[in-house]
Amino acid sequence: MLDSIHVKALLIKIADMFIEKQDELAKLDAVIGDGDHGVTMARGAKAAKAKVEALEEGTCRDYFKLYGRTLVSTLGGAMGPLFGSIFLELSKACKGQEQIGLQAFTHGLKNGMTKVMDLGGAKPGDKTMVDAMDPVVLSMEKSLDDGKSLQEALSLAAKAGEEGVNHTIPLIAKRGRSRYLQEKAIGHQDAGATSYYYLIKTIGEYVQE
Ligand code: ADP
Ligand code: MG
Numbered sequence: 001m002l003d004s005i006h007v008k009a010l011l012i013k014i015a016d017m018f019i020e021k022q023d024e025l026a027k028l029d030a031v032i033g034d035g036d037h038g039v040t041m042a043r044g045a046k047a048a049k050a051k052v053e054a055l056e057e058g059t060c061r062d063y064f065k066l067y068g069r070t071l072v073s074t075l076g077g078a079m080g081p082l083f084g085s086i087f088l089e090l091s092k093a094c095k096g097q098e099q100i101g102l103q104a105f106t107h108g109l110k111n112g113m114t115k116v117m118d119l120g121g122a123k124p125g126d127k128t129m130v131d132a133m134d135p136v137v138l139s140m141e142k143s144l145d146d147g148k149s150l151q152e153a154l155s156l157a158a159k160a161g162e163e164g165v166n167h168t169i170p171l172i173a174k175r176g177r178s179r180y181l182q183e184k185a186i187g188h189q190d191a192g193a194t195s196y197y198y199l200i201k202t203i204g205e206y207v208q209e
């Protein structure tokens with residue numbers, strides 16, 4: 001279980017990760033998109049980190065909400081609302097609780113995926129971040145049923161997310177800019193799915209510490 005101090009530290013770690021991965025994510029998006037994904041994620045991360053750092057004594061709910069809202073307001077285009085939804089749904093899943101554990105993470109991530117699918121219209125197999133979200137959510141739900149610890153659950157979920165990213169490689173895109181490339185997108189991994197995998201991996205690493 002993570003309390004609000006831990007959630008604050010976790011969100012700062014997530015922001016630092018996206019700042020560090022800027023070039024790698026930019027390169028992936030440059031191949032089958034327009035190359036701005038790394039800058040976009042880093043810009044959102046910097047803004048959200050500053051807001052989160054400045055908030056003293058927030059609840060788990062407050063910190064996730066602030067991170068999500070800052071992504072929505074800072075990032076134009078689709079990525080703000082899509083990636084922001086993940087944090088806004090994690091925030092809602094913390095309602096009335098002083099800590100976040102496996103159950104709330106699972107519900108928040110599941111509702112985040114539903115929100116992203118509703119907003120963007122993508123389904124699993126469309127070569128988007130949903131291809132990483134779907135296996136992560138399924139893995140988290142199974143871990144919850146199996147009575148796994150939060151640590152075990154996130155480590156299994158990160159593996160599932162990595163496989164989800166690899167599954168995007170042979171696909172033709174149905175959503176996002178890569179769809180214009182048709183079969184030329186085959187052989188390249190999706191940038192947004194990679195970001196989502198790194199998000200889950202970072203949460204898992206924080207929980208191990
Ligand atoms: P943009 O495509 O506007 O330049 P980014 O480069 O930041 O935005 O993000 C690209 C990523 O967004 C893609 O790799 C894909 O994973 C994700 N994406 C694009 N469109 C959608 C959609 N409709 N639903 C879900 N994810 C999407
Ligand atoms: Mg792009």
Ligand code: MG
Nearest residue numbers: 034036037077
């Ligand atoms: Mg763009």
